Amino acid sequence: MSVGTTATKTIALGAILAIATAGCSSGAASEPPATVAATAATTAAPTASASLDGSKVTILSQWTTDTPQYKILSDVATSLKASQGITVEITPNSGTDIQNVFEASTLAGNEADIAITPLVDKATTWLDKGITVDVKPLLQEWGLLESIKPDALAFFADTSGAIREVPYEGYVWPVWFNMDILAVAGITNVPTSIDELLADVTKLKAAGKVPFVVGGSDWSGQKLFEQIVQGQLSDDQAATVLSKGGWCGDPNAMKGIESFVQLRDAGFFIDGVAGYTADQMNAAYYGEQVAMVSAGSWAFAAAPPAVMAHTTLGGLPVPAGSPHASPTDYQGWGGGFHVSKNGGENKDAVGAVIKAMFAPEILARLAVEANSLPAGNLPADTKIDQPLMQQAVGLGTSVTNLIIPDTLVPGPVAQPMIRATSLAYSSGKDAQAICSALDGAYKQ
């Protein structure tokens, strides 16, 4: 019996907010929702399309105002206003809040046409719940389907072949090695096996250096934990355990957790790692307080030039007997364009925005200014001169790309999973306690 009416839902939302978060803020990481309306370039030639002139597209964006992606999107909005008369309203909203904001606005029937957020957490359920639309027919209609990389389309496809969001920016997530700090400890090559890594940890600590930093309390710590465990799992095994749980009952997953515990207990991580966040992690590496970090290509731009100069990118070393032949990394697809039901009804104007974002010069800016790997083809003359980006695209077969956990871990499990992995960074927790916490996150 379906009883979920909009009125009931609205009352429910109020009731939950009232009882759970009286007087509570929406989260420290959230950005004040400043709505930015693209203003007309009044001097532009009046070339507005008759069919779209005066139309409007609303965008809820995870790209906050301080990001290069936001600047690119804003410029596209300004250009569209001038050239086609389309008003683009961008509302930036960072962190996990964006998904709650999008769902709440959908409940009110007032959702943005486009939501820019990766396919993680609740966003993995949006197409199934009917609050976003299959973008495959839209891409075909807009003439973009053939110009998007097949692996990007495959990443966002569900089992029925529907595509859950328009792929846009890709990332590489390697391990960064500060070769100057490693050299102080007499290490000249990056480690490729866990045994080598453990030996390097001993040398670094003997030299008074901190080996590794990660945000043990947030998503960055979750990802590193999963990456270490995946060192003992084939992609198929990883897909099963990540999507269904059963960590304690999987011998290979347990071996992976034991690898993690071994590293942690050997002093691999910075002191107090359980309390670190991704921002603090980046700051520690940028400040050359640690020898190694695992961070995605989105962090390249902020790296100080001196640090970049002696940073070598590589993979995370794998244990003996690993199903993977080389050190591992993640390479996947981040922020893309979810098209809401409203957006589906406004598909011509939405298509104009998305097509503009796939213009060759815009993709080139995405690569050069934001250090993102676009889902579309870059112009041949695009010159990527960011040193770390150059290294990242050259990693090639020296690393094994692991299956990405984000689309496998069920949406409702994502946040409990982060809490469970945060426990793993506390000293004294053995593999059994950690796997129990992980399995607890999958409770129905």
Place this chain on the structure above:
Amino acid sequence: MAVPAIGWYLLFMIGPLVSVFYIALLNWPGLISPSTFTALDNFTKLAQDHVFWSAVENTAIQLAIAIPAITVLGFMLGYFLTLNPRGLTVLRIALFTPALISLSARSAIFLAILSPQGLVNGVFAAVGLGDWSHAWLAEESTALASVILVDVWSGIGFTAVLFSARLGAVPNESYEAAVIDGAGHWKRMWLIAFPIIRDYFGVITMLQFLWMLFGSAGSILLLTHGGPANNSTTLSFMVYDEAFNQSKVGYSQAVGVVLFLVGIVGMIAIRRAFRPTH
């Protein structure tokens, strides 16, 4: 004349409250999804949910430590203020200031103080006690205690100002006889002042209890996210987490019903405990 007010009250106060009980009977996987009526299934699951029992335990610990600390220390500070100490105005402002700091700002301050490279660990390192350093908000043994500490810090001063306002109305004659009998401040505070304002003490205790019970989700969301694992998850945070992070709306409201009942029982208990004796 009263009909509009009663209608307004029923619509916006009673309506949401009743809806909590109704929604608790639904299987509702997210506000944007359809729901199905499942009777008491959510409560059956709740009884078997280790996260729920962990939240019950954490809530009990939080209330058992924070409420006495805030009310007793607040009362003592309030009494001190009635003695017109030097710098009273500055002291009142200092005590009231935490109440003027928003939850977000307060949490940001304490994130900086309690982070691994924060003020507390920095001080320990500076005085040669680096081994005492912790990731205060992220370790199993310290996360909940840290949240309680922040709540107590923010609650004591405000409560002291409330108590001082009430204690200021206690007639001086009440103390004078005790002074003649040689009673010190401790005896005057607890044997003279406390019995006189006993009912007021009960009201403050009840308010702190309700604020803490229902409002702890905010501090926990901003400081620990309920972690590590579920070590700082309280019932209030669980209502939020199940609804907004795990898309289990009906289940979250089952927790909400428990929270509501705990609130009612607690209010009755506090009211009885501080009922005027004469």
